[in-house]
Amino acid sequence: MNKNIYPCIWFNGRGSEAGKYYAETFDRAKVTHDSGMVVTWEAADCTFMLLDAGPNFKPNFSISFMVMCETAEELDRYWARLSKDGKIMMELAKYPWSEKYGWLEDQFGVSWQLYLGAGAPQKFVPTLMFTGVNNGKCVEAMEYYTRVFPNSKIDGVMKYEEGGDDTPGNVAHAQFYINDYMLMGMDSSMDHGVQFDEGISIVVTTKDQEETDYYWNTFTSEGEESMCGWLKDRYGISWQITPARLLELMADPDREKAGRVMQAMMKMRKIIIADLEAAYAEA
Structure with a gap:
């Protein structure tokens, strides 16, 4: 698994x-x-x-x-x-x-x-x-x-x-x-009155920018971009395409550095690892 x-x-x-x-x-x-x-x-x-x-x-x-x-x-x-x-x-x-x-x-x-x-x-x-x-x-x-x-x-x-x-x-x-x-x-076929939405999403933790780009570009080509690594695919299912490096940087015990990473991520649609690294390294 x-x-x-x-x-x-x-x-x-x-x-x-x-x-x-x-x-x-x-x-x-x-x-x-x-x-x-x-x-x-x-x-x-x-x-x-x-x-x-x-x-x-x-x-x-x-x-x-x-x-x-x-x-x-x-x-x-x-x-x-x-x-x-x-x-x-x-x-x-x-x-x-x-x-x-x-x-x-x-x-x-x-x-x-x-x-x-x-x-x-x-x-x-x-x-x-x-x-x-x-x-x-x-x-x-x-x-x-x-x-x-x-x-x-x-x-x-x-x-x-x-x-x-x-x-x-x-x-x-x-x-x-x-x-x-x-x-x-x-x-x-029943009229349940519900559809896929952000209430339940599926997280995919990616190993690098290439893998992040692949899933993001594939799903959004017929879907819809959202913020902070979230998107909807062609069926309306929500996915979070999340680089492992984002999770590592946000877990840093230096809360100032982790906070800068969070602020950078909040402005993104697709997550760009290099921009997160730059925010982390700011003097």
Whole structure:
């Protein structure tokens, strides 16, 4: 699994609270960083970033997180915790695809699908729902992403048949990898009233300017630029293209130098590493 790709969830004043909540909810989970604005927590070699950035956006279930549970007891523990003060979207029950499965939205508005299935290669899997203007585009999107990223593949696609619960040919469930990081996808013809937005984004940590330029230029060629390394791709999914060097400079214990780097980054669309280095080195 590639640990340089991970989801980021937008919060409004409750990021630190949510980080502690998830660390207490999931087995062997822990908060690894909390600056107030940025919180990260990890479990089972998976990383989540929580961005406490105000009321502009909030997560919705166009991107949910599949949790692959080893035992029914594990699944029941997570369900009891996450469903408290949350909202049930699909009741916890036996389904054709799993002996035990349920879908819920927790108290922070983050959606989780709990699935009983031992031996999964990745514990937490971002799951993309292609609905509304994107309905029917799941296969197209998977083919696109697996072209953009190296070490990528589509690992399985199950489609709706005639008489099924959705449009025949739409994807009921699929999984794919981008640079060895697993995601899942589905189509939905229902009017859910949600779309991909900045409420949940995907961070790609890049090794150098060449890799940063590649992802930025590829995605924005049919998408939309934003600020501070953020962009939207052709489907409206938000990505943060973040050079590893930016993270290193901003973590410097010299707060004056780190502050100059932050100020330089805030003025950028695509991140330019040389300009960050120049800001860092200012006398």
